[in-house]
Every structure is written in structure tokens, then in C-alpha cells.
Amino acid sequence: MVNISRLIFNEWENELPLSLVTKHSRRQFIQRLTHLSVFAAGLPVIIKTKSVRAADCSPDLIKTNEPWQTIIAVQNHLFPAGPKSPGAIEIKAAEYLQIILAAPDMDPEECQFIINGPQRINALATEMYQKKFIALEDGAREKVLRRIEKNMAGRNWLISILSYLFEALLSDPVYGGNPAGIGWQWLNHQPGYPRPPQNKKYWMLK
Numbered sequence: 001m002v003n004i005s006r007l008i009f010n011e012w013e014n015e016l017p018l019s020l021v022t023k024h025s026r027r028q029f030i031q032r033l034t035h036l037s038v039f040a041a042g043l044p045v046i047i048k049t050k051s052v053r054a055a056d057c058s059p060d061l062i063k064t065n066e067p068w069q070t071i072i073a074v075q076n077h078l079f080p081a082g083p084k085s086p087g088a089i090e091i092k093a094a095e096y097l098q099i100i101l102a103a104p105d106m107d108p109e110e111c112q113f114i115i116n117g118p119q120r121i122n123a124l125a126t127e128m129y130q131k132k133f134i135a136l137e138d139g140a141r142e143k144v145l146r147r148i149e150k151n152m153a154g155r156n157w158l159i160s161i162l163s164y165l166f167e168a169l170l171s172d173p174v175y176g177g178n179p180a181g182i183g184w185q186w187l188n189h190q191p192g193y194p195r196p197p198q199n200k201k202y203w204m205l206k
Helices: 004-014 018-034 068-078 093-101 108-129 138-149 152-170 179-187
Strands: none
Touching: 004 108, 004 152, 068 093, 068 108, 068 138, 068 152, 093 108, 093 152, 108 138, 108 152, 138 152, 152 179
């Protein structure tokens, strides 16, 4: 009998960029040192590559399409809104991620890895529950993500989604997330000044 999940994970690991693993190791080290308040709040923390065209990662703003349906469902599961706290929807995490993936300095291999993730997640969800991820209840979604977390590629995909969630929460609204500084207000954070105007986003200054 064919082990479908093993095939899924083997294929996924072949797409995992080594540069992404290195970046996540660096981010985790920095996060441990700084004790970011978002982690203190108890939020869940959970090599070969192929060349891709930058056009493959242009943002799809129709969020009813895949892969964005699944990405948004994962974001909402990892970062749900609370009675007094914003969630992935409120901080516009999907909009932020779309803009960052389309930024001129985005690594196309990392972008393709993120965009391809929902295919693997839905394949695993279908194997486990005969449904796509977006059709699952919260408990089943959690089990799928926990299964993914045990695999190197899956773990790095989840870390990527979480990292960009936190960026959307804390970055200047000029980059598409954190509308009206909702994340800053929640964390009682005072942003630095001067803030960047639309024509001076960081990738425009390089």
C-alpha cells in the first residue's frame, strides 16, 4: 500500500530552500533573545530547489481562489481574534503576505515554497479526513497542522506563515498590514518616526 503522506512530505522537502532554513534558524535565535510580546502572550509557535519565474508569485487578490483560501484558513487558525485582540483578518495578514511575495526583493524560491504549501496541506487533509483543509472543523485542522509540523518542510512552511503574520501585526501600515496601527494599539507599542511614505518602502531604497 502506498504511503501517501510520505510521498507528500518527500516531494515537499525537495522544494524546501536551504536559504529559508537558515533564515528561520536566525529568526528563532533573535526571537529567543528579545522575548517578543506576541510570544509571551501565549500564541502558538509551532534541499534541493528548482528555479521559478518571478511572475509565479505575483499576488492573486481574488482571495476566494487557491492557494489563498487555504493560506487564509491557516492564518486564521494560527492567529484567531480574541475578545480584545485582533486576529489574522483584522491585521490584514493575507493582504500583507500578498504584497511581500510580490516585492522585487522577494526570493522566488521562498515565494514558490509558500505558494505551493496549500497543495501539500490539502493532500494531507484529504488523506486524513477526505476533505480539503478549509472544510475541516478546528480540531481536525489542528491535527493536520500538527502532523505537518513534524516534517521539516511542513515546519518551515508554518514558521514562514507565522513570521509573516507577526510582520503584518507589527509593520508599518504602508506595507499592507496592521491597518490604522491596530497591532501597535493592541501591544501598546509606539512606532518609530519618521514613518515611511508610500514612495519610500524599504525595497524602493535599495
